[in-house]
Each structure stands twice: as structure tokens, then as C-alpha cells.
Amino acid sequence: MNSSPVTVIPNLSNYLVKKILWEHYNIEATVLPLPGERDQNFLIKATNRKKFVLKIFNPSENKLFIDAQNRILHDLTENSISCPEIIKDIQGNAIIFIDDFQHPDSWARLSTYIEGVPLAEINNYSDSLLTEIGGFLGRLDQRLTQFDHPAVHRDFYWDIANGPKIL
Numbered sequence: 615m616n617s618s619p620v621t622v623i624p625n626l627s628n629y630l631v632k633k634i635l636w637e638h639y640n641i642e643a644t645v646l647p648l649p650g651e652r653d654q655n656f657l658i659k660a661t662n663r664k665k666f667v668l669k670i671f672n673p674s675e676n677k678l679f680i681d682a683q684n685r686i687l688h689d690l691t692e693n694s695i696s697c698p699e700i701i702k703d704i705q706g707n708a709i710i711f712i713d714d715f716q717h718p719d720s721w722a723r724l725s726t727y728i729e730g731v732p733l734a735e736i737n738n739y740s741d742s743l744l745t746e747i748g749g750f751l752g753r754l755d756q757r758l759t760q761f762d763h764p765a766v767h768r769d770f771y772w773d774i775a776n777g778p779k780i781l
Contacts, residue, residue: 624654624670638703638710665727673719682763684708693757698725
């Protein structure tokens with residue numbers, strides 16, 4: 615089992631991210647870092663006031679698993695389950711290869727940004743909020759049980775089924 619966290623994540627500069635956005639998406643924007651455990655993530659505030667998230671995948675990530683993620687997001691969107699929508703580049707690609715000698719084997723994906731407040735920042739959970747969260751998680755779980763892809767059958771340290779092995 616891959617039970618240790620990733621020790622090296624991508625480290626692209628804001629300048630390079632802006633260049634990627636312009637060359638691949640024709641987007642001029644302000645770039646702000648977002649937290650990420652495996653990947654490098656950015657909040658993209660475009661000059662047209664739209665917001666996006668750019669994910670720079672960890673170079674160790676299997677491209678087949680990135681494909682699985684994209685298919686899951688597409689499936690959820692097609693079934694009216696709220697999630698980020700993938701933005702294709704100017705050539706119609708859902709993921710792009712970053713052609714930069716300092717970051718070999720790096721792939722990226724642009725998706726819509728969903729406004730909201732992180733659950734960790736909410737002090738008091740109302741019954742209606744908890745009901746809404748429970749309903750959403752139930753719909754999400756029901757949809758994901760119908761999804762399959764070869765790459766999702768992997769041993770991964772964040773998989774809750776591995777809890778007893780890690781503890």
C-alpha cells in the first residue's frame with residue numbers, strides 16, 4: 615500500500631501559471647495559490663470576473679487516474695450533481711501537458727470555481743445545513759456506486775478502507 619503522503623508537489627510560479635492560462639485558454643487573470651496535499655492548485659480570477667481553479671497534477675499521478683477523475687466530474691455534471699465543470703482548452707483538451715523543462719511530466723486541468731464557505735469555517739451547523747449536506751452526500755454516493763473505471767481500483771492511503779492498516 616502507498617501509505618505515505620506525497621513529499622514533493624509541483625511548484626509552478628504565478629508567472630508560468632499565467633502563461634499557461636493565456637496560451638491554452640486565452641484567459642488573462644490574477645492567480646492565487648490554494649491549498650493542496652498532492653497537487654498544486656490556484657484560484658484563477660479572470661479579467662472578465664469569472665473564477666476558475668487550475669490544478670497542476672503531481673507528476674507521480676497516473677494519467678489514467680486523471681482520466682478517471684475527469685470522467686467522474688463529467689458524469690456528476692451530466693446527472694445534475696453540483697461539482698466543478700471541466701473547462702477544455704482552446705484545442706478541446708480536458709487536460710493539458712505543461713511543456714516546461716523545469717516541470718517535466720506535469721499535467722493540468724482547469725475547472726469552474728464554486729463559490730461558498732468551507733465547512734471548517736462555519737461555527738454553528740444548522741439542522742437545515744446538515745440535512746442539505748446529508749442529502750448531497752447521499753446523491754453523490756448513489757451516483758458514484760454506479761461509476762467504474764480501471765484506475766479507481768487502486769491502493770491509496772486516503773481510502774477509508776485502509777484505516778485499520780494505517781492505524
